[in-house]
Amino acid sequence: MQKILNDPEPFVDEMLEGILLAHPNELRRPSPRAIVRADAPVAGKVAIATGGGSGHLPVFMGYVGRGLIDGAAIGNVFASPSSDDMLEVTRAISAGKGVLYLYGNYGGDRLNFDLAAELAADEGIEVRTILGADDVASAPSGRASSRRGIAGIFFLYKVAGAAAAEGASLSEVVAVTERAAAGTRTMGVALSPCTIPAAGVPTFELPVGQMEIGMGIHGEPGVRRGPLETADQIADELTRAILADLPFARGDEVAVLVNGLGATPKEELYILYRGVARILAAEGLPVHRVWVGEYATSLEMAGASLTLMRLDDDLRRLVDAPAGTPFFVQG
Amino acid sequence: MQKILNDPEPFVDEMLEGILLAHPNELRRPSPRAIVRADAPVAGKVAIATGGGSGHLPVFMGYVGRGLIDGAAIGNVFASPSSDDMLEVTRAISAGKGVLYLYGNYGGDRLNFDLAAELAADEGIEVRTILGADDVASAPSGRASSRRGIAGIFFLYKVAGAAAAEGASLSEVVAVTERAAAGTRTMGVALSPCTIPAAGVPTFELPVGQMEIGMGIHGEPGVRRGPLETADQIADELTRAILADLPFARGDEVAVLVNGLGATPKEELYILYRGVARILAAEGLPVHRVWVGEYATSLEMAGASLTLMRLDDDLRRLVDAPAGTPFFVQG
Amino acid sequence: MTDAGPSAGFVSILGAIANDLLDRKDELNRLDGVAGDGDLGLTMTAAANALLELAPSLESLPEADAIRRCGTEIARKAPSTGGTLIAFALIAAAKAGVAPDVPPLERAAAYLDAAAASVAQRGQVAPGDRTMLDALRPAADAISRAAKAGLDAPTTLADAASAADAGARETASMAAKVGRAGWLADRAAGHEDAGARLVAIAFAAAARR
Amino acid sequence: MTDAGPSAGFVSILGAIANDLLDRKDELNRLDGVAGDGDLGLTMTAAANALLELAPSLESLPEADAIRRCGTEIARKAPSTGGTLIAFALIAAAKAGVAPDVPPLERAAAYLDAAAASVAQRGQVAPGDRTMLDALRPAADAISRAAKAGLDAPTTLADAASAADAGARETASMAAKVGRAGWLADRAAGHEDAGARLVAIAFAAAARR
């Protein structure tokens, strides 16, 4: 296990300690597994909470900041936070305008955050929930609500966070974020497994020369495994699956995210984007803006995902709005 | 070779195509291997050029933009650009206030960029050169000018770019950047090799369970190889070597960069920073600001480097100044 | 069993289960890795350690309170899908309104019935969906039957353990209904569901004690 | 050699060298990887391909112009440390002012002398510093000696090739003075310098032709 760590056991807590030491003016920690904006609660603003397992930085707490979200509950590696952690986050960020829970569609998270929402409601905090469920590889379109949430959550944070920063009400933030979620699709490819520090061995085996299309960000199986293809072939397979699913239509303006899973160099992500851009141009889908880099990772997994979000005027304005956290800045 | 690519041969050119497709409003390409700000030359400003081999994104062209540098010559993976490429960059960015060449201390780059500087001078463009030579592991302090340049170049870009953006003259930019270079030290650790696409096999072997302290960003040998240590032990070894070298003195305020080499997750970088922060606190070195992430990579190499820069009032102001490129934004 | 508090029996079973879970960490990780994220052994290690730490303080509590404390502790310390469902199940068992003077096997039957109902409801699953329920439901049923038939505790627990084990084995030929769908490459075929095996391990530990 | 232009001899040597360099790519990468970045074979592949493409256009040029074109082409297409030093060396050779009517071996001696001086000056190295100069300098000297002694071309080239080979072998026991310093773990001990071996390959190809 070629990792820089002290002990697998306090891995998450030491990471949090490092993050707080590095960014003391931007983040604070109301309880051991809750990270919120240093200036939370932000008066007059709908608050946005998220949470999930560790090992995906900058997901989740990396998006806590200006123009994005207000707080995140932190689980162990690939494991849900507790309902208590989410409740702590909720209390620390609530400014009386309501709280949006925005997180990926995973069993443990849903169980815990639904409970937290109930408990928050008992305290008089209004909570609404939107799930990221963008992974087209994880269920057919007929069962889209059972899909996993992966890198597309970045666009949802961006939209919801910008809407909240503009002063929208909870139901307005919910409405525009649901529209964003309805138009967001992701699919990924894994080229290597990753190792949970406390487990010490890779979650699965993927022989050199093989790839797995559609693999989940915790190593959950994808739609097919086969010989590693070229960047252009991968771009084709990911893009076509996404375009067919919404379906996107000629003329739809899109936001694009090419996301690295951890070990894949930015050089390769741009080669992948080159293939994607050609297909989008040929399909008549204008690209409004592109993000390329590590936005939702799986520790040191090699691979990438592609996300497309269909834009309208509101969504275009909201993805372009400025934002700033210790992990992500947009001017 | 678990890489997302089409063909090793056009690797760099396809990557450049992808970058230009993704960021058409921010970057332009006056010749195939020259990338400059879309708005270059920027009137009234000293221009800053850099260059070097590919495989280190965001080094080099990732720092081309507002508040940073104006252009970069692009070599093949780990190989110098040609003098022609650097001359093209120089011509495209020169706004009549002089050009600073700021790049890492490698033989091929020096030979080619010195020639480019001569040719630019023949065309009436004043060029000054500053080399990044921050890797304390690559030569003893008595021969500091023969050291390799690694991640510390980020601080030099930041300082030089901010000074140029403030309207400083060429000699003022040179003076403050030389002061920054004189106070910047880096040391790294590698946990895995990387593979140049066209070579197809790793540059070196590093058995699981081993690490190499002081390895260069092209896989050049370091100061010692041994069993993989804990994050705190690595933090200790890197920090002590750096502190002893300048030497930094109690009370010196520092900027800190914890840089991932490619495959190492941000989670681990923050655990490493936690160890570094404790030592700096114990040594009485106040940390002004911290950057944690991938700022100078070696393809998919696992590992990290630590850079410290000693600050004064000017340097503090310059590192804090806003900057924005497609790869790096600071608010 | 001198000085035994009202929950001494429960606590002693708890200790046996926790220790067995610690021993089977790698196996649970491996099974969970087949179709999931490979961490069930880690989560159950966290749960087991939390329970072992908690155990001394439980003996003197009324049994339902002891069970509820286990649930809330797992909810805090091991909040994965599996862990949280178990936590909810324990809390549901504690709420089942089982009178302390009911004979032990009947109490156990009532707790387990409430627990299995909770997993089905919270997890929105039925038997055959390839989850922990496929081991829990038959084990609960076996205890109900044995309690009604008036069998002794060792026999009853042995029955429950073999019912759980058989249920876990059967998951190897089931297709998952929750999470991933049938259209995904079914790598899990031939492998037991991790959560079902976990339940079987717990009942085996209880029976062996 | 019908229709041979003024640089036909040079071009034919060039082709032989380029082809051998293409064959030895992996070996050069491997040697460069010991202490450097493992790309000398790639750079020399780029250089060799550029030269092979250029070759047909060179035959009709005056020899010095042909040599200079090789230098500028390598500078453009293979601008690494090794490539650029070779490019500068070729340009220096072209500038050495060798008269076309001087006998071939004397011309070669003069070119090589200028080339070796260029590497030493541009690279700021001396023999013994574990660089390509350690093969180039002895090869150049061997040709000078043979030319003065009036030996024939095959013998002279064979002498130069064995001098370059011996020089490259000796680098295996030299400590690098440029780049990394002696205080670094000397992984290179026992391995030849990649650039020196490259020079030896080139002279062997020239001698074999």
Ligand SMILES: Nc1ncnc2c1ncn2[C@@H]1O[C@H](COP(=O)(O)OP(=O)(O)O)[C@@H](O)[C@H]1O
């Ligand atoms: N909806 C569900 N209902 C019942 N049991 C479930 C459900 N989802 C998962 N499980 C059980 O939980 C186990 C996985 O638990 P765990 O590893 O803690 O989940 P995760 O890592 O996905 O949070 C599965 O093997 C299965 O037995």
Ligand SMILES: Nc1ncnc2c1ncn2[C@@H]1O[C@H](COP(=O)(O)OP(=O)(O)O)[C@@H](O)[C@H]1O
């Ligand atoms: N300063 C120097 N002077 C002479 N030769 C040098 C010098 N530096 C390097 N070399 C030669 O160049 C070879 C490496 O070339 P190359 O792989 O192209 O360099 P890099 O990849 O570092 O740019 C070395 O093996 C050595 O023979």
Ligand SMILES: [Mg+2]
């Ligand atoms: Mg999990």
Ligand SMILES: [Mg+2]
């Ligand atoms: Mg090189």
Ligand SMILES: [Mg+2]
């Ligand atoms: Mg799991």
Ligand SMILES: [Mg+2]
């Ligand atoms: Mg090299």
